[in-house]
């Protein structure tokens with residue numbers, strides 16, 4: 175009773191409503207268990223990529239009989255898992271046990287006849303399910319259970335935070351509500367896999383790999399999907415070792431530089447996604463950027479995608495952040511809270527500019543955790559000393575070696591609470607000598623700034639670069655002022671917390687609330703004195719020892 179149609183790019187011969195099918199955010203249930211990943215990064219990447227290759231994405235009618243749908247699909251082989259989600263319609267991601275099942279399903283899938291529109295017959299794994307004799311089936315149809323999909327609204331979040339038991343509980347709640355769900359993660363790998371199919375038309379054996387916050391364990395529901403086209407795979411598979419006197423090379427076209435090669439490759443892939451890529455809309459080729467990229471929306475998943483190539487160092491940075499996120503359960507909770515705090519106060523933005531980025535904020539949290547006594551996180555240099563031959567990694571002359579096996583790193587003996595760490599984070603950076611010092615997670619020590627950018631955070635692998643070169647003095651000052659005010663709020667709060675029945679925002683909720691932002695803007699009129707005053711007050715409290723800053727118990 176079902177018909178599968180290949181989802182094709184339609185050439186519209188009729189008027190279409192503007193903005194139809196723009197990105198929607200997926201939201202699926204989040205378990206409360208600690209999901210801190212423990213596997214090696216490369217293992218996770220390979221497993222997820224292979225899983226995505228056995229998966230199809232199906233646009234379904236709004237009502238469908240789930241049992242019959244699965245029975246229909248299992249004619250092509252056993253199904254390992256599936257889930258439904260909503261994003262401008264109902265979608266199912268169905269993972270078969272074997273890759274062959276996907277081919278078998280594609281073989282019975284037809285190309286639609288579109289009436290006034292014409293189809294470009296590109297056969298992908300993004301399909302469309304139609305009901306045959308839908309009238310006869312109406313009685314059997316039922317609404318599908320979609321796991322609840324989006325990250326909580328601000329209102330819901332504040333409610334959850336206000337009901338929490340302690341500030342630590344608040345930070346963990348925020349993490350649980352915002353972290354990528356299992357299904358959202360699968361969809362990210364599936365989207366990369368679908369794009370890989372398009373790119374493979376030009377470059378067979380290429381790989382499209384996700385990187386950035388989709389894989390580094392710091393991604394929030396709704397974050398963009400960074401992916402890179404990995405052409406090194408091609409060499410790996412084909413270059414068998416040969417012996418004898420002859421050496422065979424491919425005839426290739428030469429271009430003046432690596433950058434030009436990247437631009438040319440991304441140009442054709444961008445064109446291809448635009449013309450033939452089912453569900454890829456709003457394709458922009460941003461080829462003159464420092465790191466050339468193709469930006470597009472993947473309608474069916476709702477992801478805003480950035481595709482780059484020749485970007486192995488960024489993948490290595492993602493691996494490093496993944497390691498740090500997995501080493502101690504406090505790391506992700508703290509990073510999520512700092513990222514949400516920065517977003518709530520417009521310190522970060524989705525538009526590129528003089529703002530601090532989430533990547534820089536994460537580096538600041540890592541650095542801060544390296545500076546605790548005893549340290550919560552090891553330095554990158556230490557991780558390098560634990561590396562073995564298999565971990566050795568040199569990319570474009572940069573030594574990116576560090577240990578890949580998490581089990582070789584001893585857990586920290588530090589037992590500080592999240593509440594204390596959050597407060598101390600704000601105090602630490604509220605007082606940091608940004609004018610003189612650079613943040614350096616390789617050595618875990620402040621270094622003299624090698625150049626005059628207001629904020630200097632050394633790139634962990636390309637050590638002569640500053641990852642926050644874009645940040646202006648005024649944005650840095652805004653960060654410092656807000657950090658001081660937030661330290662102050664947390665400090666005051668510890669002494670005088672409203673009762674749970676009063677429904678007053680407290681702890682993290684007080685830091686994220688717009689009213690806090692309003693308070694901040696009130697103090698903006700006298701920005702310098704307010705900020706300085708808070709700093710002095712905090713200093714005097716500390717030096718007189720009037721308040722024990724380790725008084726961090728919950729409510």
Ligand code: GTP
Nearest residue numbers: 386387388393397398400488491492532533633641
């Ligand atoms: P979101 O804001 O959630 O997207 O965080 P993100 O970590 O994905 O950041 P973004 O999308 O801006 O960048 C993707 C990845 O590129 C990061 O995770 C880093 O690995 C890398 N990256 C971003 N900016 C820089 C930079 O200035 N220097 C270096 N070396 N890598 C960067």
Ligand code: MG
Nearest residue numbers: 386387398400
């Ligand atoms: Mg990103």
